[in-house]
Amino acid sequence: MTVTTTPAGKERGIQEGPMGAVRRLLRMRETGLILIILALFIAMSFASPYFLTWNNLRAMAMAFAVEGIVVVGMTILLISGGIDLSVGSVTALAMVIAGLLFLNGVDPWIASGIAIAACTAIGAGMGFFVTRVGLHHFIVSLAVMVIARGLCLLGTGGRPLGLYTLPPEFKFIGQGSIGVIPVVIIIFVVVVVVFDFLLRRTTVFRKVFYTGSNEKAAAYSGIRTKKVVFLTTTLCSALCGFAGIIYMARFGSAQPTFGIGMELNVIAAAVIGGASLSGGSGTIFGAILGTVLLSVVSSSLALLDVSVYWQDIIRGSILLTAVTIDHYLSKRRG
Amino acid sequence: MPAPYEAARAPISIECKADGMSGDAGNDPILKITDLTKSFGPVKALRGVDFELRRGEIHAIAGENGAGKSTLMNIIDGIHRPDAGTILLDGKPVNITSPAMAQQLGIGFVHQEIALCPDVSVAENIFMSGTNTTRSMLMDYTTLERKAGEILGQLGDIDPSVLVRTLSISQQQLVEIAKALTLDCRVLILDEPTAALTEREAQILFGIMRNLAARGISIIYISHRMVEIFDNCDRVTVLRDGQYITTRNVAETTPGEVVSAMVGRVIDNLYPPKQGEAERSGEIILDIRNLSERSRFRDISFQLRRGEILGLAGLIGAGRSEIVRGICKLEGEVTGEVSLRGRKLELAHYGDSIGEGIVYLSEDRKGDGLFLDMSIAANVSALSVEQVASGAGIIDERREKQQAESLGAQLNLKCAHVGQPVSALSGGNQQKVAIAKMLSVNPKVIFLDEPTRGVDVGAKAEIHRSLRNLARDGVGIVVISSELPELIGVCDRVLVVREGSISGEVAGDEMTEDRIMYLASIGEERAGVMRAEQA
Incomplete structure (x- = not known):
């Protein structure tokens, strides 16, 4: 069948017949993840009467919402072919910078702005080392992960900063609700919807896919690939800064040791959601489903009184299983 | 020194006896394949293919992409297992289960894609399978390089001690061929070996092929280039759509006949008319x-x-x-x-x-021309996504799809739909996508x-x-x-x-x-x- 026979203007997938569209939907990673999450929900609602209560659902959502913002940045960076190990410490650094400024009399909103700007600058610095000096993302962000953590500890002497005098309107972004819905979740949903749209539909973010899929072909298509990688690296750190501020508002404190090991969770979520470590593929929606899955599993294990030590083992196994299944599916497709 | 190096020495002493190609090629077959069938899922790659390779002949296999040439070769090399059919090697039925086994049986395969280790020396690459089987734990680099030098000497001017990374593509191709020559093979498969070679290097290769054939080694030669087939081969077998079409003596057929057999219709004019006065x-x-x-x-x-x-x-x-x-x-x-x-x-x-x-279509469509895992539509619009987007930079998926469809139709692109990933297409259709990408910017x-x-x-x-x-x-x-x-x-x-x-x-x-x-x-x-x- 040649393209000439395709009726113009019809919806995507129609030319394979209506069954084809359904089959394509079923083949999509997101569908599989949703089914798994639903199965977990059903199983857990039998296993624990507490699971399906409003409080538990709200707590689970709160737990993944802020991390979800970091997942968005990481997914975009992974698509462009990069990776960032420093997300946890940069998030903590945002808290520490904003907290210290606030304790020294700076208005909390201005302090937050400065902290986010600082994180953005860190991202730009990493982007510089990757695109201009030519180092690998892995190494650069590993170094920054350690440096940022060091800065956190240096700034606070290793102890959490209690920010008891934060004005209530600032705490509102982390602790308040509009109606029954926590503000944190509203922010999260807005970030996800906006970036999902941008990534799927805008020319700027399309270039992220081109660059990650085949950097040389992208350069041979007139795309300034270094600029693209610089921007995705910077964006990821900026979103970490933003997440750090929300955490600060939520906890009412700045914790220098916050986010240790966060990078693993975030990368795992993105990869379970379909992002490829070699770049070129991934969706925000899928990555968020990955985050939800990991979070539901953690919460379920906690409710079932499974030891914390087991939780890590199970999370790791889920990652391995997801990636293995995907590997086989993509081999069958290819 | 252990056996593999001895085998390596063999092809060197045959420099003088050029052009022994046709002479005594007409005896019993070394390889006889009957009624070979192979499917990949619903796709029938081979449907009852027969093939016969005589001792010391250079036998071309011709066919369009997707005709089944690669599948047939991969079965002979043990990469794929056939669904049905028999393979007789030296008159005895064999069941080749892996490339390693094919090597033991004396079947050497030079793949079209270069598969060398770039950060290892030429000599080590040439003897890679040899180094695996030596009994000594230590590498004898001096001997290795000397032996490699002897083999390379007849192929071209390549220093065996340099890293493969520093060689040009055509030199790397010659190293691949040298690698196959070190194996004591009776059947040598060459899959489009001249695609990356210059005319002169290709001529050297043809000389070597004739020498090998004169020594009784049978060569299966895959190429799209009719000139090469008609200048250098004894017989040609044509496959089309996974089916055996014909086997002819090269001396008794014409390029036109072979091409017609390949495409299943008469192509009266291979090239379009030139510019007018x-x-x-x-x-x-x-x-x-x-x-x-x-x-x-x-x-x-x-x-x-x-x-x-x-x-x-x-x-x-x-x-x-x-x-x-x-x-x-x-x-x-x-x-x-x-x-x-x-x-x-x-x-x-x-x-x-x-x-x-002013646009440039790259010579390496997989390496730097296309985004293989992305859709046809996304590939076509890569030079200027802005063109199918609104002023605010929002991509209009319908316009993007229509652009790919109309350019695809102009180039007679064959695909199920433009949402398909480019990797699912054949080489020719991939190239059409690459050209459509150029045309998208007028x-x-x-x-x-x-x-x-x-x-x-x-x-x-x-x-x-x-x-x-x-x-x-x-x-x-x-x-x-x-x-x-x-x-x-x-x-x-x-x-x-x-x-x-x-x-x-x-x-x-x-x-x-x-x-x-x-x-x-x-x-x-x-x-x-x-x-x-x-x-």
Whole structure:
């Protein structure tokens, strides 16, 4: 069948017949993840009467919402072919910078702005080392992960900063609700919807896919690939800064040791959601489903009184299983 | 020294006995394949294929992409297992389960894609399978390099101690062939070995093939190039759509017959007609003056007229690709003037060049031409996504899809739908996507670097026809090709590049392979001197 026979203007997938569209939907990673999450929900609602209560659902959502913002940045960076190990410490650094400024009399909103700007600058610095000096993302962000953590500890002497005098309107972004819905979740949903749209539909973010899929072909298509990688690296750190501020508002404190090991969770979520470590593929929606899955599993294990030590083992196994299944599916497709 | 190195020595002593190809090739078969069937899921790759390879013959396998050549070879090499059918090696049925087993049985396979370790020396690459089986735990590098040097000596000038990374693609191809020669093989499979070789290297390879055949080694030779098949092979077997079509003695058939058997219809004219008389004095579209780059080329000047297809010939490494990439600002520090329709251009990077409508089709479509895991539509719009987007930068998926569909139709692209990933397409259709990508920006000048490499005969003719149509519509076309019959068949005029400068220009009746090769390897100045001396 040649393209000439395709009726113009019809919806995507129609030319394979209506069954084809359904089959394509079923083949999509997101569908599989949703089914798994639903199965977990059903199983857990039998296993624990507490699971399906409003409080538990709200707590689970709160737990993944802020991390979800970091997942968005990481997914975009992974698509462009990069990776960032420093997300946890940069998030903590945002808290520490904003907290210290606030304790020294700076208005909390201005302090937050400065902290986010600082994180953005860190991202730009990493982007510089990757695109201009030519180092690998892995190494650069590993170094920054350690440096940022060091800065956190240096700034606070290793102890959490209690920010008891934060004005209530600032705490509102982390602790308040509009109606029954926590503000944190509203922010999260807005970030996800906006970036999902941008990534799927805008020319700027399309270039992220081109660059990650085949950097040389992208350069041979007139795309300034270094600029693209610089921007995705910077964006990821900026979103970490933003997440750090929300955490600060939520906890009412700045914790220098916050986010240790966060990078693993975030990368795992993105990869379970379909992002490829070699770049070129991934969706925000899928990555968020990955985050939800990991979070539901953690919460379920906690409710079932499974030891914390087991939780890590199970999370790791889920990652391995997801990636293995995907590997086989993509081999069958290819 | 253990056995593998001894085997390596064998092919070296056969330098003198050239051209023993046809003589005593007519005896019992070393390999006989009957009724071979293989399916991949719903796709029937082979449907009852027969094949017979005689001792000491060079046997070509011809067929379009997807005809089943690779599947057949992969079964002989043990990569795939057949669903049904028998393979007799030396009259005995064999069940080849792995490439390692194929090697033990004396079957060597030089793949089209280079599979060498780039950060390891040439010598170590050549003896990779040998080093696996030696009993000693230590590497004897001196012996290794000496042995490698002996084998390479007959192939070309390659230092066995350098890293493979530093070699050109054609040199790497020769290393692959050297690697196969070290195995004591009775059957040697060569899958398009000349795709990356220069004419001269190819001739050396053909000499080696004939020597091997004279020593009783049977060679299966896969190529798209009819000239090579008819100059060097004894018999040719044609496959089409997974079916066996025919086996003929090369001496008793013609290239036209073989091509017809491959495509299943008569292709009366492989190349489209050339430009008309009126087009010969069309306006100058592109004017290049004194273009130089520090080390790669110097003082390049030429003009491209409306309606003509200009060819760039030359040996690999002469600087053809570098010149056109320099014009497009893809690489190099280039000085000189580029004018488009009489207007001098100031280009800073390739993006500017695309903006002016000057685009470049890369020679390596998988490496740097296409985004294999992305959809056809996304590939086609890659040069300018802005074109299918609103002013605010929001992509209009319908417009993107329509763009891919209409350009695909123009090039006769065969696909299920434009949402398919490019990796699902055949080589010829992938190349059409790469060309559609160029056309998406309504280019004024297109540079095509090896536009039909690895493309089957049918798609090749379609691409050539599309190029001629574009030239008619006023698009300036410059074609780089290592395949001289293609340049001669398609181009109205050919510039020959030698060692970074233009050594001559041929057009009309002057366009012959001899003349172009002469300019490419010796050059006009030397040629003039030689003529003067003769006089």
